[in-house]
Amino acid sequence: MQTELCKQLGVEAPVFAFTHCRDVVVEVSRAGGIGVLGAVGFSVDQLKEELDWIDAHIGDHIYGVDTAIPQKYEGMDSSTPEELVAMIEAAIPQRHRDFAARLMSDAGVPEWPDKNDPVSLSFSVQQAQALVDEALTRPKCRMIVNALGTPPAEIVQQVHDSGRLIGALAGRLKHGIAHKEAGLDFIVCQGSEGGGHAGEVTSMVLWPQMVDAVAPLPVLAAGGIANGRQMLAAMSMGVQGVWMGSRWLISTEAQAEPAQRESYKSASSEDTVRSRSFTGKTARMLKNEWTEAWERDDTPDPLPMPLQGYLTFDAVRRTHRYAGVGDCQKVAFNPVGQVVGQMNSEQSCRDIMFQLLTEYADALESVNALSLQE
Ligand SMILES: Cc1cc2nc3c(=O)[nH]c(=O)nc-3n(C[C@H](O)[C@H](O)[C@H](O)COP(=O)(O)O)c2cc1C
Structure with missing residues (x-):
């Protein structure tokens, strides 16, 4: 079930996994999706260490790196x-x-x-630039994604010059439109129900508006997707993939103490x-x-x-x-x-992927059967 964006990246399934854990990045990419490492909490040295590990374990698969450069910030x-x-x-x-x-x-x-x-912590362009520079030295890192704002023009240019894709999160229509005007390659559209930084409009309302507003730019749906039925609902709105964050937090590969799980x-x-x-x-x-x-x-x-x-x-x-x-x-x-x-249950990333795609296929079949009924 490759979408155009998946084909561009060479990824089998349109499942983008945001995570701060290197093991989750590797497991999702190996299971046919693409893992994206959130780098905001890493120093450059720590990021190097994480990417060395990912490069050594991910085989021929690819991954992404996520930064957070806000549109406006103190300093x-x-x-x-x-x-x-x-x-x-x-x-x-x-x-x-x-x-x-x-x-x-x-x-x-x-x-x-x-x-x-x-x-x-790197909630600024001054700090994120060094993380982007490091990510771009890695051939298997094929995309950069930015949270909290449109990335600066120099970073967009730098990523494009390196032959990679760059996208950004948007929780409001006007942010998605600004990303498009800045020349980004895709938008991650996150509704209010999502984990982490989130706006006020719910996914069900925001996704289709975003798809129309930034067409023909690809949109990934984020916020409120943790099973195959939710994935099908998102895909039916014209997005080119799902971007999930919460579901991986209790995967067996995630780094989290038992009490947090x-x-x-x-x-x-x-x-x-x-x-x-x-x-x-x-x-x-x-x-x-x-x-x-x-x-x-x-x-x-x-x-x-x-x-x-x-x-x-x-x-x-x-x-x-x-x-x-x-x-x-x-x-x-x-x-x-x-x-x-x-x-409610701790599963491996591979099992989560399998369950997600199986449930998606079952749900699609049910919907198709329904539409054929007299
Ligand atoms: C624990 C956690 C941390 C997050 N941190 C970031 C981040 O640093 N950068 C980012 O782009 N998105 C971040 N997000 C948002 C995710 O990228 C994603 O858009 C969101 O989780 C999707 O909604 P869901 O939680 O319903 O899957 C975070 C989400 C979670 C759950």
Whole structure:
């Protein structure tokens, strides 16, 4: 079931897997889809290590790398990554630092062992450029995708000059149109129900509008797809593939502590919230005491991106490493979409792919049978 975009990339199935885990990238690509590694939390050295591993394990298959360069962010005028980080550190109020630290200690989350471990976050063009440069040295990396805005013209040119494709996420029509005008090759259209940064309009409403608005540019459907019936619904709207993030979080290959997996497995679709409390921009995640604490009138408001991300970086890494300690899950960063209510069993990526495509084929057959009935 190759779409035009799949043919261009040489991929068998139109399944794009967003993940921060290298093992998921490899397994999905080996199972016929394409894994895309989210690089926002990696330093360049860490990304090198991840890509070395992927290159060594993925065989003849290909993959993508995802960056996050917001359209607007605090410190856009800084000329170097060092200048940006200094500006960010100076701009975070002590009241916010104390509040975040108290939430962590009240929940009994252990301190990070080495206070000197640097913050590796790249929510800026100054930092993302180095990640893109690294990704483009890898022949099996065939596409770059950007979140939170249209990538700068120089990066679009650089990716095209290297013979690769570049796309970007869009949660609003006007963002998809801006991506098209900037010369991108495809749009990942994410509805509100998706995990991570998400807008207000639901997938069912947004996807077909986006397909029409940016035609003939290929659109990938994201937000709310975790099974074959949802995939069929998306494909019926004229998209060229599905882009899934949440479903892989509890795959057997994903790197996640048992307590975090348990939080996902036991959550219903009503247990997520769109909150600015971790990154500074609205992102969908599991609701808990942390997300509620930042909403109260007597507490600090989340800072703009990338300040809030720098402020909470320590909390994020601690809640992931010590997921099962104390009341950690009450303050943990667990980004996920509303499909979390369907995520009850841990399967390998290969099994998830097989089940997805089998269910898709069965659902298509049912729909076809229906349309033939008198
Ligand atoms: C844990 C998590 C982290 C995410 N981080 C990013 C990111 O760094 N960059 C990005 O482009 N999208 C990110 N997303 C969004 C995904 O790329 C994808 O669009 C979304 O998960 C699709 O909706 P779904 O969660 O319903 O599958 C993230 C999603 C999740 C669940």
